[in-house]
Amino acid sequence: MRKTSNRFIFSLFAFILVAGIAFAATPGYRSSPGTGDIMGQGKYQSDPHKIFRMVRYIPRTYSGAIALSADSIVIWDLTSDDGVTITTTSTSYDSAVAGIIVQNALTPDAVCCNSAADDRGKRNWTWLQTYGLSQVNVTPNTAVVSAGAALAASAVAGEAVPFIGGGTASTTQGMAGFFYDAAAAGADDVEVFLNID
């Protein structure tokens, strides 16, 4: 009786293992890992759900502005006030933190002052990740990052820093998630979990 029961349990176990793979249309480990692959993820069935937003990028200062690279942490632009425009910050723990861009963000065609509506179809649109497993570049101006440390924007454009408390200023309370891994100062592509949206 016990033997039969064990056989049944292991048959069920084997079936569910196979069925689980079968009903995922294109499991991440098999094909189309895409962004996950670029970010060093995407090859396992445990790839989690992620949320991305199509956003417009404008540089903090137009003079000498260059493209912002993928894996940069960014904030919502406080001048545009439109909920779709992002930029970089020079404020550590900026409360306006928006997420991490997963695709290079090109500078706008116009030198200044276009609205998001003006920029529709232009080159300065990119993808912002607001939730899920991601990766970020860490600023050199910090101590070693501990696994589990809270994630925030640093004073260096596009680079992250562990959040260690923004004092009493309400403008410096921005946490975007946490670091999954320990990392050295200045490390690139550090694994983090975003939890903004």
Place this chain on the structure above:
Amino acid sequence: MKKIIFTIIFVLMLIPSCFSDQLSIPLSCWPIELQQAFEKEGIKLDLGPNERTDESWGFIENKGNYYNLITYRSATIEDFELIKRISFEIALKKEG
């Protein structure tokens, strides 16, 4: 022993439901036009989750002045570029 086996089975049942990405586009959409535009690129985009077939890439969630595309697998950089292009083409065409 049985508890361990059933815990493993339960976890395995949950894992495959964790593949989707949600892509939010800040433009209003005409779902049929989006569907047709994606079809021209060889991508099967459904108008809702209940239309899913083996060939489905994802479905549209119309939210009025913005919309979400929910995918059945991780979106690729190529997907991102394609979605940007198609979304703007449709939005700008509507304005003439």
